[in-house]
Amino acid sequence: MDIEQKSIITEEFKDITNNDMHIIDAIGIGEPQNMSAIARKLSVTMGTLTTSMNQLVKKGYVVRNRSEKDRRVVYIRLTERGERAYQHHARFHHEMVEAAISGLNPEEMTTVAQLLLRLKEFFLSYKD
Template sequence: MNTYETINHVLVHLFNEIWELEEKAIITEEYKDISNNDMHIIEAIGLGEGSTMSVIAKKLNITAGSLTTSMNSLVNKKYAVRERSEQDRRVVHIRLTKKGERAFYHHQEFHRKMTEAVINCLGEEELPVLLKTLDKLSEFFREYPIEQGEKKE
């Protein structure tokens, strides 16, 4: 395999492997009632005072409408709660419950271990190269046209 084929093979398989392993690692007996996607919504809600549906949707790069069904499920399963703002009753904040916070930390721990595994096997001079490479890959995803001929804004 030449360099192009090798990099292509690694990238394609890496994304699938991360998604599959993450699901196996984070959807344990305690969290069997939610999906990997739900865990990423929990991550987007974050810790603290909470956030609005539009802010959470923006973090996930989806519409608030697309988020509604999953959010209803997380509220019903007691991972999150909806609370009306005291300042503006039209605004609804979503925040994690204690159960949701435990799920958040559980997911965060998987990411910590994954990141440390990469960092620990590289030398100090290799880290800037990896950071630059990952930044360029991230830039590619942010700018990739959604449909033929469209530039993502």
């Protein structure tokens, strides 16, 4: 996490944290996401997400819009600045994966894929 923090928090994005970057990643590019969907993706409470979202709004990375159908529902979308941060974070992860798998032969790639699937299953089944 420390290495990721140092790599993705550049001069342009020095006003946000690694945690903020993961919230931006959970929002994604495209259709606006509602707050509860983002909270579920991140496994955080609505209160925790709201606190972080307030800061991201102030810093110009996201905007909030209320649903026209149900005013209780708040949709979040990235601003242009938020989309740049999203792309920057995605590039870091792409480069990390490329560095990890470069030079592997097909058999090694299969082994890595199996390992990652097992790790995913562990995380999905893990209970506190």
